[in-house]
Amino acid sequence: MGCGVVISGCAIASAIVTARIVAGVITVPSARSLQHWSSSLLLLSGLWMVRTLTQGLQARLSQRGASAVIADLSADVLRAVTARDPRDLAAQRDAAATVVTHGLDRLRPYFTSYLPAVLLAAILTPATAAVITAYDLKSAAIVAITLPLIPVFMVLIGVATANRSAAALEAMTTLQSRLLDLMAGIPTLRALGRVSGPEHRIAELSAAHHRSAMATLRIAFLSALVLELLATLGVALIAVTIGLRLVFAQISLTTGLTVLLLAPDVYWPLRRVGVEFHAAQDGKAAANKAFRLIGEPASAAPHKARVVSARGAQIRIEKLKIAGREGYSPCDLTAVIEPGHVTVLTGPNGAGKSTTLQAIAGLTVPASGRITVAGIDIAELNPTAWWRQLSWLPQRPVLLPGTIADNLALFGDLQNMEMACAASGFDVVLQQLPDGPHTVVGRGGVGLSLGERQRLGLARALGSPAPVLLLDEPTAHLDARTEARVLQAIVARAREGATVVVVAHRRDVMAIGDRVVEVTADHDVLL
Known part of the structure; x- marks a missing residue:
């Protein structure tokens, strides 16, 4: 705002000084020497220099502010999305990835171009x-009639542009998620001889995004043309009236030149707002989606400071109901999970075993x-302290780009890496890899088969010193021989005193299983 005030003051002052110099040179023959106008020219140069430096400072401040806001908003999105229920996280993964990776970067034009233009237009x-009103009332009347037309057309065109930007972002989100899924599944598609299958769908999505983007550009070019035409006509009307009045000596040359030099500065900020508006809409659409992902600000939750030792502690599940899209999964689950025993959760698909x-x-x-754990409700426990005591193997083990050794130690150092790899059968995989534990894998374990990824996740889970093991389908994708070895290792961990589910x-x-618990759902209750 301060930069906008300085820029406005310099623009008005430089127009007044320029008009006086030009009018003086034309009307006063004795004042045509450079020495006569040296002080005015020095003042004019100073005004131009101050305006240039201030514009540079404003650009620097806007860039810094844009970077800070984008970083904070991206962090808020990641923090909000990853803190949600895993089922909600899976549904919002693609939208969050699009917003964080490049969607919010489109906010930069909003801070670097659009916002400074709005501030300049407001000042x-x-x-x-x-100033024009103080110099010439007739020119001020023309400004008062023509100037409101620009905001009216800006609003009319802006509504259509906002809808187009939202549609373009949605198309980009769909296209990106499809492309990521396709790239992740290329090895499988190649093995099945279906590599050429999805290319038609990708081409259709790409064409849809192209049409959406071109429609937005057409509106942007049309609006720029309309705004330029209105501004040009407004300045032209002022110029024509001033010219005619100068011919009939109804206005002085100094006043006429001052008004004529100031006229473009009346329309130019609004024109710039209209032009930069379109560049900012993509960022605003991404920001709106980011705010929807963040959600309503939650009230401050009470600090959960209770800590319990899970080693040797009994875990009790009492009439547990968890809401899903089709009802309760699980529904009225009651079970006692004893340390030193293997508790098996079984039931039909969708009953809520993984959710449990x-x-x-x-x-x-x-x-x-x-x-409850040792009589204390899990909702009252400190999450960080509780998670340190868990070793959780989901249906799809989390594997990050990096080496095998990095992924084995992802959740902390293993007690005995060789023993853990032997228990899961991953030692055989390491012997076959070219660089052993230093072999690099891609996102999600690309470079390893499904069975090898499962063995890696098992090695990490079984080698953890955590007293509670949560294993979701631990023998999926394993052959019978490896499965027997893994089951033996799971029983051994339980006999050592660990709580195994x-x-x-x-x-x-x-x-x-020392105890088998049947998990059921109630899908007759629609939520």
Whole structure:
């Protein structure tokens, strides 16, 4: 705002000084020497220099502010999305990825171009109009008639542009998610001979995004043409009236030149706002989606400071209900999970077995019922302290780009890496890899088969010193020989005193359970 005031003052002052110099040179023959106008020219140069430096400072401040806001907003989106229920996280993953990776970068034109233009229009336009009014009322009347037309057309065109920008962002989100899924599945598609299948769908999505982007550009060019035409006509009307009045000696040359030099500064800020508006709409659309992902600000939650030792502690599940899209999954689940035993959760698909593990981990909030550890409700426990005591193996183990060793130690150092790899059968995989534990894998474990990824996740889980093991389908994608070795390792961990909860469908896995709990759902209740 301060830079806008300085820029406006310099623009008005330089127009007045320039008009006086030009009018004096034309009307006063004795004042045509450079020495006569040296002080005025020095003042004019100083005004131009101050205006240039101030514009540079404003650009620097806007860039710094844009970077800070984009970084803070991206962090807020990541913090809000990753703190949600894992089921909600899976649904919002693609939208969050688009917003964070490049969607919010489009906010930069909003801060670097659009916002300075708005501030300049709020200061320079009324200030220039006031100076014109002080010099010439007739020119001020023309400004008062033509100037409101620009905001009216800006609003009319801006509504259409906002809708187009939102549609373009949605198309980009869909295209990006499809492309990411396709790239992740290329090895599988190649193995099945279906590499050429999805290319038609990708081409259709690309064409849809192209049409949406071109429609937005057409509106942007049309609006720029309309705004330029209105501003040009406004300045032309002022110039024609001043010229005619100069011919009939109804206005002085100094006044006429001053008004004529100030006239463009009345329309130019509004024209710039209209032009920069389109560049800012993509960023605003991304920001609106970011705010929707962040959601309403939650009230300050009470500080959860209770800490309990899970080693040797009994975990009780009492009438647990967790709301899903089709009802409660699980519904009225009651179970006692004893340390030193293997507890197997079984039931039909969609019954809520994996959701129960998430509830034990404190990641999912029950609709009713509760889970206690040594008599203390999990909702009252300090999350960080509780998570340090868990070793959780989801259906898809988390694997990050990097080396095998980095992924094995992702959640902390293993007690005995060689023993953990041997227990899961991953030692055989390491012997076959060219660089052993230093072999680099891609996102999600690209470079390893599904069975090898499962063995890696198992090695990490079984090698953890955590007293509670939550294993979701631990023997999926494994051959019978490796499965037997893994089940033996799971039982051994339980006999050492660990609390082991296993989700299973297969009889061989259920057979190792000291207690088998049937998990049921109630899908008749629609939420």
